[in-house]
Amino acid sequence: MKAFLLHNPGLKILALLAAVVFWLAIQETISFEVVLPDIPLEIRVGKGWAVLHQSEHTVRVTFKGSQNDIGQMDPKQIKAIVDLRTNSIAGSGEIVVTLSAIKAPRNVRPISVEPSRVQVSLDREQEKKVPVQSRAVGKPFSGEVEALICEPAVVTLRGPAQQLQQTEWVYTESVDVEGRVESFTKRCRVLMPSDTWTPVIEPPEVQVNVMISERTETVEWDNVPVSVVVQPQALWTVEVLPSRVRVVLTGSPETLEDLQALAPKAFVECQELDPSLTYDLPVQVFLPLGKAVSATVEPHTVRVVVSKP
Secondary structure (H helix, E strand, C coil), X not given: CHHHHHCCHHHHHHHHHHHHHHXXXXXXXXXXXXXXXXXXXXXXXXXXXXXEEECCCEEEEEEEECHHHHHCCCHHHCEEEEEECCCCCCEEEEEECCHHHEECCCCCEEEEEECCEEEEEEEEEEEEEEEEECCEECCCCCCEEEEEEEECCEEEEEEEHHXXXXXXXXXXXXEECCCCCXXXXXXXXECCCCCCCCCEEECCEEEEEEEEECCCEEEEEEEEEEEEECCCCCXXXXXXXXXXXXXXXXXXXXXXXXXXXXXXXXXXXCCCCCCCCEEEEECEEECCCCCCEEEEEECCEEEEEEECC
């Protein structure tokens, strides 16, 4: 044995050093650690029970593995699950979050979890129907948001009885109306009523109908003369009382700006009148084609007297 140890001592020392270096290299390769904060903590309870309160909703987990495996981890696929389905009792208590509760890829392993103890309160599970509302953010390019209508208008919450008693409605995620020019619809996720508890929501999404009304303005003209429309070569005269009216045009600011340089034309239709009679006729306003504008006239009727020359 002694002769064996003393035979080629240099080679044996070199081999030992190589083995140590190789072992250290392997440890360096497989001993990478990473700390992932905000890993969701899910507490599963028995049928008819719900989590009323838990002191922590996320945990901080340290993982160990090779550099390649650590680099390929997706935090969205990792969660901590504590199963209380065989031990659901009303009231408060402390649960232990063990390493086995961490659900992660098999090629990495959790080595610590913080906090490892969480306070939990359970309550009987109930259902409640509540109205759902939506909110708009941003500003339409033209017009205003007149209404946001959710379909369905009511959703069902399932969760702890005490929390449901305090919940009267829920909201969807906000709807962005920035730059919109007309009404539209969008599927929106229904938000949790609070950050402190997570009920089951049915349906989880609703359709939001965003009603955008066009912004309108008015422009007024006073003393607009009333013309008469008669048959060609008519041999009678027509008198209009009053001979001038007030005209109000309503439309979008852009349309009214285009029309503002032109005074509106008011007229009465007199082509089929009997010259022996007097008429009360509506005053009409000529509106250019293709323009979304409406007109009102004051007074809206005038006295028309037809007489022979």
